[in-house]
Amino acid sequence: MKSVHEIAQEVFDTYGVRVITDQERSGLPIACRPADERTCLTYLQQVLTRELSIYSPQVIRKSKLNEIILCQKLASEGQRRGGLTCAAFLGSLGLPFIRNKIYLNIKVGGGWQYMRAAFHHELFHMIDYFDDINGYYDQRWKSLNRPGFVYHKDRIDEQRAKPQRGFISEYAMDAVIEDKAEVYSYLLIDHRGTEKLVREDRILARKVVRMKELLHSFASEFNEDFWSKRDAASISYAKSIVKTRS
Numbered sequence: 121m122k123s124v125h126e127i128a129q130e131v132f133d134t135y136g137v138r139v140i141t142d143q144e145r146s147g148l149p150i151a152c153r154p155a156d157e158r159t160c161l162t163y164l165q166q167v168l169t170r171e172l173s174i175y176s177p178q179v180i181r182k183s184k185l186n187e188i189i190l191c192q193k194l195a196s197e198g199q200r201r202g203g204l205t206c207a208a209f210l211g212s213l214g215l216p217f218i219r220n221k222i223y224l225n226i227k228v229g230g231g232w233q234y235m236r237a238a239f240h241h242e243l244f245h246m247i248d249y250f251d252d253i254n255g256y257y258d259q260r261w262k263s264l265n266r267p268g269f270v271y272h273k274d275r276i277d278e279q280r281a282k283p284q285r286g287f288i289s290e291y292a293m294d295a296v297i298e299d300k301a302e303v304y305s306y307l308l309i310d311h312r313g314t315e316k317l318v319r320e321d322r323i324l325a326r327k328v329v330r331m332k333e334l335l336h337s338f339a340s341e342f343n344e345d346f347w348s349k350r351d352a353a354s355i356s357y358a359k360s361i362v363k364t365r366s
């Protein structure tokens with residue numbers, strides 16, 4: 121059986137991405153601890169290598185991702201997190217002290233499906249940051265929502281909106297960048313289920329079309345063939361966040 125080190129080396133050779141398993145950080149803004157070797161090995165075998173294989177090495181290089189940090193007890197600004205993306209324009213220059221990183225908390229509940237989705241979610245933040253010169257700014261995406269809708273992070277009060285149509289998950293209601301990353305990760309792991317939701321949700325339908333457009337202009341491999349493969353590999357994951365009376 122391959123070791124953590126051997127799999128990490130293979131990932132680096134194929135995708136140019138370093139897998140880090142011994143990161144220990146405390147304080148602000150990011151804190152994390154290394155996960156044990158067995159958890160890292162299982163995650164690498166069951167999740168990371170499989171999910172990476174969905175992409176060509178070119179797309180991963182284009183995302184400008186330099187490092188994936190597998191860890192536990194991940195926190196950002198004191199809040200527990202399942203994953204975290206640190207993207208910086210300078211990160212694409214190959215400087216040793218500024219790297220584009222994804223932190224993945226590999227010791228969280230939620231099961232394999234959640235872990236798979238979490239990886240694609242964080243990877244999308246990287247793609248989103250580097251797909252145009254505007255970084256994360258995307259006014260057009262905001263305009264796809266129902267008029268008057270304000271993302272939770274854009275609100276000046278603490279009030280949260282009720283789960284509603286137009287969003288693939290409750291977390292998607294937090295901010296534009298989370299909405300996009302959520303739509304993306306759901307399409308990646310449950311294309312069929314997401315497309316099914318879209319049939320009854322015009323706002324979500326517009327978001328899915330826009331997401332596919334954005335991805336195709338980022339890299340031509342996000343084409344119909346890519347999506348039909350994702351469709352065939354769908355696992356049951358997407359469900360409506362709107363409570364319906366039975």
Ligand SMILES: [Zn+2]
Pocket residue numbers: 241242245297298301
């Ligand atoms: Zn996110």
